[in-house]
Amino acid sequence: MKKPNxxxxxxxxxxxxxxRTQGDALDAAVLVGVAGKRxxxxxxxxxxWHLASG
Ligand SMILES: [Zn+2]
Incomplete structure (x- = not known):
């Protein structure tokens, strides 16, 4: 696995x-039902801020 350039x-x-904020990202995770998984x-x-996938 090479590192992403x-x-x-x-x-x-x-x-x-x-x-814009960590709170916004986590709120979004709740909305799509993936809170605790992301x-x-x-x-x-x-x-x-982004949600980490996987
Ligand atoms: Zn970015």
Whole structure:
């Protein structure tokens, strides 16, 4: 497994929904019924929050 390069990381970021805060991200997880299965993390690229998948 090679590490994702900058271009791939950027794509991973732009494909994901962004949230302004950790709370917003976790609220969204509740809404789609995945609370407790997903964690939110702050993205180093866009400085906003994404839900981690898997
Ligand atoms: Zn991002």
């Amino acid at each position: 900058a271009e791939e990381r950027k794509r991973m970021c732009t494909r994901k929904r962004r949230y 964690t939110a993390y702050q993205c180093p690229l866009c400085k906003q």
